[in-house]
Amino acid sequence: MAEFTVAVSDPETGLTHQVDVADQDANRFIGREIGEEVEGSAVGLDGYTLSITGGSDDAGRPMREDVKGASLKAVLLTGGTGFKPEKDGERKRVTVRGREISDSTRQINAKISEQGDGEVADLLSDEE
Numbered sequence: 001m002a003e004f005t006v007a008v009s010d011p012e013t014g015l016t017h018q019v020d021v022a023d024q025d026a027n028r029f030i031g032r033e034i035g036e037e038v039e040g041s042a043v044g045l046d047g048y049t050l051s052i053t054g055g056s057d058d059a060g061r062p063m064r065e066d067v068k069g070a071s072l073k074a075v076l077l078t079g080g081t082g083f084k085p086e087k088d089g090e091r092k093r094v095t096v097r098g099r100e101i102s103d104s105t106r107q108i109n110a111k112i113s114e115q116g117d118g119e120v121a122d123l124l125s126d127e128e
Contacts, residue, residue, distance in 0.1 A: 003026055005020055006050075009053075038050045044123055045123055047118075056105070063101075072097060
């Protein structure tokens with residue numbers, strides 16, 4: 001069964017809250033891709049909408065929006081997610097995970113795209 005840690009970012013306060021999800025709530029994320037929206041009730045934020053912004057797999061490899069699917073792929077990067085060049089023109093081949101969430105994903109990064117009722121910190125205080 002899938003288990004994730006969802007890092008929920010609140011753009012209004014600038015705070016990030018980590019929530020562990022499993023079982024049925026985790027299944028709401030399977031098959032979703034970076035950029036898609038999910039109901040906040042999956043992490044205990046009823047009435048909120050979350051937008052998936054990224055994540056990483058069980059080995060810490062980042063998910064990239066420009067790689068299709070959920071599999072691993074070695075891509076040549078000049079910068080961006082997964083590689084920060086130290087000098088101009090530097091490139092590096094890096095193994096990254098695709099943009100689709102699967103059982104191999106361990107952390108999902110999400111931000112609140114639509115606010116609901118109540119304070120985020122109060123709603124997630126029981127979860128942390």
